[in-house]
Amino acid sequence: MADQRANTRLLTGDEQEQVRLWFELPPITASSGDTRLPWDARLAGGQWDDQKKEELRTELTTAMTNGFSETYKNVFWKAKASHIPMEQVVPIARAAKRIVDTLYAEWLGNAVLTLDQMRERSQRTFTHQGAGANVIEVSDEAARGKDTWEKRIYEAVKTFVAFSASCQKVMKTHHFYPYGDRKEEALFLTKLFWEYAEANQNMIDVFDRYGSAYSDPASGKIFVSGAVRDWDGKDTRLAKVRDRKWELFGKIVHEYLHLLEHPLVPDATANNPRVREGFCEHLTIQTIAHVKGFADATLKDLAAEVEGDMNHPDAGRWNHFLNTYAPNPDYAAAVGHVKEFAAKHDENAVRAVFFQGHTEFLGRQATGWLPAAPSPAKGMQAIPVGRAFDTPAKLADVTRHDKKEIMSEYPVWVDEKTAPAHVVVQGFRGHRVASIGGIAETWQQIAAQHEVDPGDLSKRHGMADPPKDDWVLIPRSQ
């Protein structure tokens, strides 16, 4: 076990602004934060310039069509290619799952989940067979299930636009920011996406079936393509088939990590695609680097699982994959921002956000922003005041500090109503108690995240259970 919160702290105002810009999160407050110009179709008095709306619709439609046609050219070969069958992909998925589960076990083990989520995760085994099939050939319409076809086409358009540089450029030119809190913009785009999806079903269907892998956290299913270029589907020992299997290993690590993203993250970020793909691919790169560090014998065992045939072991194949792995170019910018975030706020903050839903490290609580933290004073972090210590007496109880001393430091603080926004407590750090579906983190989970004694936490706070969505205090071991 380790202190999973080492080197983490809450964001100051400037840092919140930086994180907001990196990931295009909504403005911090309606009055102070939103410095972006309004959409050029907005007129004074709540009126709309219909011609400007039409201009955006036309330009965006053109950018979408150009982008989709380009992708179509690059992926259409897959429609005619031979595919590695999913029964050979399942062992790759199981290996990817085992490695990711082991690497992040401590983080995953301390995350608060609903009972259904816990059950789903603990019972998850990858298989391509039967009703429980969860490793699925993405181009196999029947296996994917027809009932969600329309939604899939719509989602494909939405994802494409979110990461298309030319679409993003068109939107910026018109000061059109659909992500976050601008409702008119979001409605305009939703309508356009549905119209576009309906009018271009066939092209988008090819993009959807061959353009990318994806996964669905609700059902725990992973969708990948086994297509191999210029292959007759016979000899699986060929280098190009082995290379494709390693590529699938990388893709499945990424897709499996999506299944482990804490469900509080999409809530807090309005399903922000930069957070979703950036964090996920950052951790994918980390996992691949971890595999690269395996001993030769371990790598050879892994190769047997991934390649499925080790009568002709060829270290050239896995070395090629491990040495050349690069993120999907569409995600490179988002990954770059996560890397900057990790360098500044620590890898521990990345993992607390992604696996445990501690979005306060992005400055977020539920769907809003936390009050920005003051800059650290005398090397100590300020802690937002929670119900468990909102009077000097309660703070003295929790921390076992002298009440008189606390009162001399905060002279106007006498009760809950006069509590300061933050306190600085020597030897303590704050913890925001995460909750989902009415279930809050336990003292055990919190203690494990900070590597302290759970009984001590419960006793100090005088509470059998931690206060949901509120702050508690953690004594540092030092």
Ligand SMILES: [Zn+2]
């Ligand atoms: Zn992804």
